[in-house]
Amino acid sequence: MSNLNVKFVAADREVWEGEASRLIARTTEGEIGILPGHQPLLSVLIEGDVVVVPTSGERRTVQIDGGFLSVDKNVVTVVAQHVEMADAS
Template sequence: MSTFLLEIVTPERIVYTQNVHMVSVEGIEGQLGILPNHIPFVTPLKIAPATIKHENGKQETVALNGGFMEVRKDKVVILAESAELPSDIDIERAKSAKERAEKRLTGKKDEADFQRAELALKRALNRIGVYEHK
């Protein structure tokens, strides 16, 4: 099996950099699985986990909160608004954020407040899912 370099970068830091066999992400057009020597392209990403597979069968998950993915022949770069490894996730904080977002969604607010609460809920559920998947 062959590999490619995967880098996950946020405005604050490099979250992940390793040679991997495959990465799966959710783009705005749907689920994408990238293998070595994939055709180059760029796509926006949704708030969703990235699943990383290694040659030895090991699998990792990273919580991505939107951004873009650039695929090159021998390298994939994910430029994320934020990204968290399961070990970096504060599960209590994520659960509190989920509860706050759910309360804001049930209240009668304007459209902008509703959209912010909806995004906050998606981010919290993503973090909780990645944390529980580890």
């Protein structure tokens, strides 16, 4: 089974990159879940939490102030002005 390569990028730095089994985000069209094999997508994100589940299984919450989500060939990139990684939960 393949995984997602997820990258969170803020205006001034790369915040986190790693392999994940899924990602959940809120777009201007509603909540979306991304799994391996997802169709290519470019979407506008709203302010709030993005949940990523690394392959290690530890769910992580990332706070963003809005931004963009790109999905292509199991590569997911979240770009926002401000990105804050919360503690593992």
